Amino acid sequence: MEIFQHTIGQKVVLEGEGVLTGEDIRLELCPAPPNYGLVFVRTDLRPEREIPLRPETIEATEGSSVVGKGEEAIFFVEHLLAALNGLSIDNLIIRISGPEVPLFDGSARAFVEAILSVGRKPQWSLRRYLRVQEEIAVSDGVGRVVLRPAPDFRLRCEIDFPHPAIGRQQISLQLNQEKFLSELSFARTFGFLDDIIAKRKAGVFRGGSLENAIVLDEKGVLNPDGLRLPDEFVRHKALDLVGDFYLLGVPLLAEVEAYRSTHRLHLKALKTLLAREFAWSWYPSPGRVPVHPRYVPSFAV
Ligand SMILES: [Zn+2]
Secondary structure (H helix, E strand, O other): OOOEEEEEOOOEEEEEEOOOOOOEEEEEEEEOOOOOOEEEEEOOOOOOEEEEOOHHHEEEOOOOEEEOOHHHOEEOOHHHHHHHHHOOOOOEEEEEOOOEOOOOOOOOHHHHHHHHHHOEEEEEEEOOEEEEOOOEEEEOOOOEEEEEOOOOEEEEEEEEEOOOOOEEEEEEEEOOHHHHHHHHOOOOOEEEHHHHHHHHHOOOOOOOOOOOOEEEOOOOEOOOOOOOOOOHHHHHHHHHHHHHHHHHOOOEEEEEEEEOOOHHHHHHHHHHHHHOHHHEEEEOOOOOOOOOHHHOOOOOO
């Protein structure tokens, strides 16, 4: 478990096409001071708009996790947040020139490479964890997410898609930087050709290609190079979970069991947890280190 907070060594810039807008999006990851937290900035709005990661600014749609409301919204934050959670980055200013984080190859690889190229920078302030104290279970009729107390962040994911290339897959791991890099960071998102064509026709997707995702038709994988691993699908689901749980803005100490989960179900689990006063606590306790106001979920305390 990381004891101290981290930011990054210096500013790093990424550029890529947005799948929703079809436009090039510029993403600047900038170092931030201790206790600053993770703050998004929409640089294309006038004036620029700051959106801190807080329970009241986070949302989920069917296909992505979202930070900010209305015209401030930023879609597809989950793979970037997975990289930040996986690499234990606490303080960062994320400047973005549009309403979505580019998908790059559909995994967290581009973000991981950018961060590791400038390095993690330790900050001599204690990391604060949100510790699960009581079991929380949520369901949407199909999937289910259960949170239980644990001394670290560990997960167990299972998916079950009636498709010849996917079927039933499961993965369990205890999250740390090495495991994140070697087991999850490279796993790409996936979509079905029929859905993608329908979204193109409806004008929901203006960009996107086989470069941004694993694409399946009813028989198999259409990407010429195939899969990175046979169980890349469930690894990506675990990557999404690692990203979605960092929507809290702070790391979680919990065992998370996810069966056929979605972004919406992950959010429902987080909001249910925060709304139950005795289901969680800060670690270390606020008596030992004061809680920075940015870290206090306003509807939860
Ligand atoms: Zn994803």
